[in-house]
Amino acid sequence: MKRRVLVAMSGGVDSSVAAAILREDGYDVVGVAMRLAPEPFAPASTAPVAKRRGTCCSHDDFEDARRVAERMDFPFYVIDLRADFAARVVDNFVAEYLGGRTPNPCVMCNREIKFDRLWSRAHALNADYVATGHYARIEQGADARFHLLRAADDSKDQSYFLFTLGQDELSRTMFPLGAMTKTEVRARARALGLATADKPESQEICFVPDGDYASFVERRSDPAQLRPGSIVDIKGKRLADHSGVHRFTVGQRRGMGIASGERLYVREIRAESGEVVAGPREELDSSGLIANRVSLVDDSIASGGELSVEVKIRYRHRALPATMRVDSARRAEIRFAAVGPAVTPGQACVFYRGEEVLGGGFIERAITAERAT
Amino acid sequence: MLEAARAQVALVVGAEARQMVFTSGGTESNNLAIFGAITAASRRRKIISSEIEHSSILAPLAELERRGFEVVRVAPDSDGRIDPARVLATLNSDTALVTLGLANSEVGTIQDLAPLASVCSATGALFHIDAAQAVGRIPVDVAALGCDLMTLSGHKLGAPGGVGALYVRDAARIAPIVFGGPHEAGMRAGTPNLLGAVAFGAATEAAMNAMRDESDRIGSLARSLLKRLGETIPGLRLNGPLTGGLPNTLSLTFPSVLGESMLIALDLEGVEVSMGSACAAGAVEPSHVLRAMGRSIADARSSLRISLGWNNTADEIDAVAETIPAVWRRVADAEPLSEVSAR
Numbered sequence: 001m002k003r004r005v006l007v008a009m010s011g012g013v014d015s016s017v018a019a020a021i022l023r024e025d026g027y028d029v030v031g032v033a034m035r036l037a038p039e040p041f042a043p044a045s046t047a048p049v050a051k052r053r054g055t056c057c058s059h060d061d062f063e064d065a066r067r068v069a070e071r072m073d074f075p076f077y078v079i080d081l082r083a084d085f086a087a088r089v090v091d092n093f094v095a096e097y098l099g100g101r102t103p104n105p106c107v108m109c110n111r112e113i114k115f116d117r118l119w120s121r122a123h124a125l126n127a128d129y130v131a132t133g134h135y136a137r138i139e140q141g142a143d144a145r146f147h148l149l150r151a152a153d154d155s156k157d158q159s160y161f162l163f164t165l166g167q168d169e170l171s172r173t174m175f176p177l178g179a180m181t182k183t184e185v186r187a188r189a190r191a192l193g194l195a196t197a198d199k200p201e202s203q204e205i206c207f208v209p210d211g212d213y214a215s216f217v218e219r220r221s222d223p224a225q226l227r228p229g230s231i232v233d234i235k236g237k238r239l240a241d242h243s244g245v246h247r248f249t250v251g252q253r254r255g256m257g258i259a260s261g262e263r264l265y266v267r268e269i270r271a272e273s274g275e276v277v278a279g280p281r282e283e284l285d286s287s288g289l290i291a292n293r294v295s296l297v298d299d300s301i302a303s304g305g306e307l308s309v310e311v312k313i314r315y316r317h318r319a320l321p322a323t324m325r326v327d328s329a330r331r332a333e334i335r336f337a338a339v340g341p342a343v344t345p346g347q348a349c350v351f352y353r354g355e356e357v358l359g360g361g362f363i364e365r366a367i368t369a370e371r372a373t
Numbered sequence: 374m375l376e377a378a379r380a381q382v383a384l385v386v387g388a389e390a391r392q393m394v395f396t397s398g399g400t401e402s403n404n405l406a407i408f409g410a411i412t413a414a415s416r417r418r419k420i421i422s423s424e425i426e427h428s429s430i431l432a433p434l435a436e437l438e439r440r441g442f443e444v445v446r447v448a449p450d451s452d453g454r455i456d457p458a459r460v461l462a463t464l465n466s467d468t469a470l471v472t473l474g475l476a477n478s479e480v481g482t483i484q485d486l487a488p489l490a491s492v493c494s495a496t497g498a499l500f501h502i503d504a505a506q507a508v509g510r511i512p513v514d515v516a517a518l519g520c521d522l523m524t525l526s527g528h529k530l531g532a533p534g535g536v537g538a539l540y541v542r543d544a545a546r547i548a549p550i551v552f553g554g555p556h557e558a559g560m561r562a563g564t565p566n567l568l569g570a571v572a573f574g575a576a577t578e579a580a581m582n583a584m585r586d587e588s589d590r591i592g593s594l595a596r597s598l599l600k601r602l603g604e605t606i607p608g609l610r611l612n613g614p615l616t617g618g619l620p621n622t623l624s625l626t627f628p629s630v631l632g633e634s635m636l637i638a639l640d641l642e643g644v645e646v647s648m649g650s651a652c653a654a655g656a657v658e659p660s661h662v663l664r665a666m667g668r669s670i671a672d673a674r675s676s677l678r679i680s681l682g683w684n685n686t687a688d689e690i691d692a693v694a695e696t697i698p699a700v701w702r703r704v705a706d707a708e709p710l711s712e713v714s715a716r
Contacts, residue, residue, distance in 0.1 A: 077637045080657060083716040122635045123707035125641060319630065 002028040003172060005129045006122040007075070008114055009033050009068070012033075012059030016068040016134030016196040017185045022131055023072045030075035031069045032124060033062045034113065036085040037207040038220075067195040081117060088112035090207060090220065096248035097217045098225050100269030102347025104315075105205055111164040115173065122172075133179050134158045136357075138170050145241060146170035148297050148357040153181040160315045163350045163360030164295050217246045227275020230327030234267065237344040242298055245271050249364075251284060251342030265342065284342040288335040290314065291349050291361030294326055301358060302326045309351040309358060311336075313343055319352050332361055342366075375567055380575030385522060387514040388540050394560045395570050398537040399431035399505040399526030403472075405521040405539050405561065406501040407433045409547030410470040411442065414499065417469035419443040420673055421498075423455050424665035426474050430503060431661075434472075443467075445487070451667050452614045453482035461492050468498040475518075476507035479649075479662040479678055480613030481622030483511065484618045490519025500547055503624070505529050507539070509580035510588060510619050521545035527573035531683070536569030583683065591619030591681045594690045599680070601624055605698035612663055612676060615632075621681040630704045632677050633657050638700045639677075644693055647675045655707045671715035 005027045007019040022028045027049065062078050069076030070120055072123055089108045096103035114132060122130050135151035136159040146167055151157040165173065177185055189197035208216045226244040233239060242248070252266050265284055266279040310319035321337040334349065343366035350360035380390040396402045407430070411420065424446045439445045447462050449455050455473060464471065471493050476483045488501060493500040504513050505526035515523055522545060526685055529534035541547060541560065553562035561623045579585075603609050608628035627635060635658070639646055649660035659673035668676070681690075 075641060077638070077640075080633060081714075083713050084711075087713045087716075120708040121634060124704040125638050126703070 002026060003129065004028040004030060004127040006125060006127040006129050007031050007131045008118060009065040010200060011196065013186060013189050013196045013199050014177060016194050017067065017189050018131055018133040019068065020072045020192050020194060021176040023074050029074040030127060031065060033065045033078045033079045035078060035082055038082055038086045038090055061149045063197050063291045072192060073325045079121065081113060084115055084117050085263030092221045096346045097213065098221060098227065100245045102249040102344050103230050106161045106347045106349050107164065110161055115165055129174050130169050131174040131176060133177055134175050135164060135176050135177055136162050138173060138175060143353050145298055149355045152179045156182050159357045160312055160348065160350045163348065163357055165297065166295060167298060168264055216249045227271055227274040229276065231276045231278050234277060239278060242276060245274060245276060248276050250259040250344040286340045286343045286366040288333065288367040289343045289349060290364045290367065291332045291334065292330065294330045294332045294359060294361035296359035297357055309353055312350045312352065313363065314347055326349060375565055378570040381398065381578045382525065382575035383536050385508055386540060387516055392540050392542065394541060394557045395540045396537045396539055396561055397535055397567050398681065399524050402524035402537045403429040403503055404433055405526060405550050407470065407472060408550045410499045410501065412548035413546045414469035415471045417467050419445065419468045421445045421447065421460055421463055421468060421471045423447045423449060423473055424695040425449050425477055425662040427478055427503060427621055430472055435465055438451050449665055453477050453662065453666050455484050457485060457488045460489060460702065464496055464498060466496055468496060470499045470501060472501040472503065474503040474506065475513065476511065477662060478506045478621050479660055480624040481618035482613050483618060486684060487518055506619065509584060510621060514541055522547065527569060529574065529578040532572040532576040533569060536566050536573045560579045588620045592685060593700060594685060595620060595623055595681050598690050598694055601694040606701055612666065623679040624676060625679065626676045627701055628675065629710045630675055630701060631708065631710055632675050634704050634708050635700060636677060638704055642643060642696050642700060644696055646679050648677050671710065674715055675710060
């Protein structure tokens with residue numbers, strides 16, 4: 001009997017081609033588009049027809065996915081996971097910003113929705129696998145263990161967002177695009193006559209299409225939860241006031257509202273007191289970090305004590321050589337081999353060894369030179 | 374040909390051919406009835422309806438509310454019945470229109486609307502019945518119901534989509550909503566959909582001829598299916614009246630599963646059921662009808678509608694009576710309804 005694969009389709013070119021490839025390979029493909037965003041930007045009924053379009057989870061995107069399914073002749077459904085997404089991704093996003101951290105909702109969405117909630121649905125629909133259009137590779141070693149690897153196309157590599165996957169998840173997940181470049185994916189889409197072949201990339205966080213995170217957090221919070229306060233320097237001297245810690249990200253330069261001779265960066269956010277500590281570039285240097293909620297692709301690697309890894313502390317950053325140690329409470333201490341850049345609490349840090357993802361966690365705080373002792 | 378089709382369609386509701394206006398479907402018929410009635414009744418500002426109507430009634434009413442009209446939506450009882458007394462209690466000299474569905478599309482409840490006609494008439498309100506779900510399944514007669522306006526849908530009877538009709542009693546005054554030509558006695562401009570109308574006429578005649586036998590046959594299949602599902606699915610609940618509903622409609626609440634998940638799982642097994650109403654993108658919203666009947670959001674999310682048709686056979690019902698419990702067990706096991714998902 002043909003193996004059934006539930007393919008998560010966004011209406012973009014990547015997931016379209018992922019589904020099409022699996023269909024061509026003979027799998028019993030079932031396409032699903034997930035309705036996730038809590039605030040569909042419902043336009044006024046008098047808006048021009050051409051303006052009645054959202055950017056994600058919109059009618060148009062789902063119709064594009066449906067056209068691909070029709071073209072490739074497999075069933076397609078829209079599923080409503082808005083309540084799960086709100087409870088497990090959006091609420092966390094808001095709470096993290098209110099707590100002075102900078103979350104990465106794509107990591108949470110993968111962990112909580114695509115490779116957890118969607119898997120339950122796959123099981124209910126008798127599917128053997130879940131597939132997505134992520135650029136990453138899964139390989140099974142001679143010892144039957146699964147390995148999560150960077151994509152062949154380094155410029156598109158999305159393995160950073162997938163570090164929460166363990167052996168169980170990897171054994172029933174497929175990333176059909178892992179060995180392809182974006183150019184090859186678009187060429188394949190055109191060759192298959194897919195309607196999505198030339199669709200532009202989506203960049204912003206899907207549920208904040210205008211990119212204005214601060215306003216989004218304010219709309220979804222009780223005003224009493226916001227933490228306004230002062231911007232201070234490292235000695236505690238007040239430099240300016242601000243309207244809430246959720247408006248800042250450690251490492252950011254813009255938006256400080258301070259007329260100062262030197263360029264100031266956010267060094268630390270103290271959510272409890274509402275203090276945002278600013279300083280010159282060199283005060284942001286770090287020597288490592290503490291991560292929590294650490295997960296490993298293969299738990300057996302943790303037994304060896306200290307590990308040499310390369311660590312990525314933001315999606316677009318280069319991986320830095322470091323050593324790491326994981327404790328039994330799933331916290332990790334990472335020491336960079338050289339002085340590192342600003343470490344942003346809330347972001348994911350992902351451990352690599354060459355091509356392979358070993359695991360990752362969420363940044364709790366930086367280790368600065370003074371703290372290291 | 375058009376006039377022959379008009380006569381066929383008129384006959385099924387006991388009307389005269391000249392009283393039938395062809396439209397593009399039930400939605401347009403409902404829009405013509407509502408906007409046509411409030412335009413003609415220039416000073417009256419109130420419309421009475423119910424909470425369990427089809428979206429082609431509810432959406433025009435929401436638009437009228439936005440324009441400043443008063444809209445009263447009467448609540449049903451737990452079986453989906455509208456109490457005529459509650460409608461009459463809110464009727465007054467400001468009421469332009471009373472619009473109610475004869476049979477509910479989701480739970481199959483058939484309303485007792487005959488008592489409303491004379492009071493509407495006495496207060497000068499127009500009385501519109503949306504009979505799209507009822508015609509061809511149960512006997513419908515405009516004289517017995519005493520309504521001024523009645524909506525019929527072609528595709529509900531097996532005609533292709535894109536054709537419907539509005540019955541307009543001779544004395545009823547409504548204004549057109551589409552302008553441009555003298556077609557349909559000035560009530561609906563635009564070249565008529567001749568092919569659609571002919572198919573509508575033929576489908577109507579066929580449905581009328583087969584109605585009694587088919588209703589009995591389908592009703593007995595539906596009762597047998599309900600009995601077998603009740604025996605195999607503990608906690609299964611029927612929404613709508615046990616007797617006196619549309620013979621072909623079963624609305625069922627399946628314990629501890631998301632209806633959406635069951636719907637997809639059944640579709641993949643070749644069993645087509647429906648749920649609530651699909652949004653433009655295809656995702657399913659919890660049924661406003663079940664909510665109005667007092668069901669929780671979780672129960673509404675766990676409910677599916679099974680509609681039997683003239684082409685369903687006893688063998689198919691036997692097969693479905695096996696498939697549905699098996700799928701229910703699998704879905705309940707793999708994806709038990711969580712507090713979050715049921716929101």
